[in-house]
Amino acid sequence: GAGVSQTPSNKVTEKGKYVELRCDPISGHTALYWYRQSLGQGPEFLIYFQGTGAADDSGLPNDRFFAVRPEGSVSTLKIQRTERGDSAVYLCASSNGGTQYFGPGTRLLVL
Amino acid sequence: AQSVTQPDIHITVSEGASLELRCNYSYGATPYLFWYVQSPGQGLQLLLKYFSGDTLVQGIKGFEAEFKRSQSSFNLRKPSVHWSDAAEYFCAVVRFGNEKLTFGTGTRLTIIP
Numbered sequence: 113g114a115g116v117s118q119t120p121s122n123k124v125t126e127k128g129k130y131v132e133l134r135c136d137p138i139s140g141h142t143a144l145y146w147y148r149q150s151l152g153q154g155p156e157f158l159i160y161f162q163g164t165g166a167a168d169d170s171g172l173p174n175d176r177f178f179a180v181r182p183e184g185s186v187s188t189l190k191i192q193r194t195e196r197g198d199s200a201v202y203l204c205a206s207s208n209g210g211t212q213y214f215g216p217g218t219r220l221l222v223l
Numbered sequence: 224a225q226s227v228t229q230p231d232i233h234i235t236v237s238e239g240a241s242l243e244l245r246c247n248y249s250y251g252a253t254p255y256l257f258w259y260v261q262s263p264g265q266g267l268q269l270l271l272k273y274f275s276g277d278t279l280v281q282g283i284k285g286f287e288a289e290f291k292r293s294q295s296s297f298n299l300r301k302p303s304v305h306w307s308d309a310a311e312y313f314c315a316v317v318r319f320g321n322e323k324l325t326f327g328t329g330t331r332l333t334i335i336p
Contacts, residue, residue, distance in 0.1 A: 116266075143322065145322070145323070145324075147324075152328075152329075153328055153329075154227075154313050154315075154326030154327050154328050154329050155267070155313075155324070155326050156326070157323040157324065157325070160322050160323055162322075167322070168322065168323060171323065203266065203267065205267075205324075207322075210255075210272075210274070211257075211269060211272060212324060213269070214259075214266040214267040214268075215266050216264075216265060216266040217266055
């Protein structure tokens, strides 16, 4: 597709469960980013990949959060032992230098 | 650390009126500056960006923004708003050599007839 895609668009889970959120970047974009947007807030940086490696993971809130990008394209954000405070919209963006282009996000609700 | 302030949480404007959304940043050098728009249930769409050069930048949908170094500001303007401009607007900065965007808290724009 032409833009960044994210699946699922919505995810409802129970506290303590494991979830995976997927991001398909724009074809050819080497950089990929994850952000989290809580209600009424701007997006906050989580992690940035350049190719297959995590170049900056300083925004991950704790060790329950982990992300991978094994082949330098698709990325998966993994959250273990989900908590109600993890409820937010998770945004993915990709770039080929300079401008970041965002996907529609995954809305995660932890009950 | 860099930060972005959008002092107006919510602005209401009449259709056809002019618009200015404020953005101030805190950073020691000139950052790269962006304005994004987010419609309900939609992702973030880039309106315009400033990297260097002419301090008045033109974007999509008739928007423009002016970088003022002396005021550390990057305000967004539109001469005549349309009902379809109702959305949330985010200012963001990225420091050269550091890839992560820092966003403001956003300004919600409501358009009234």
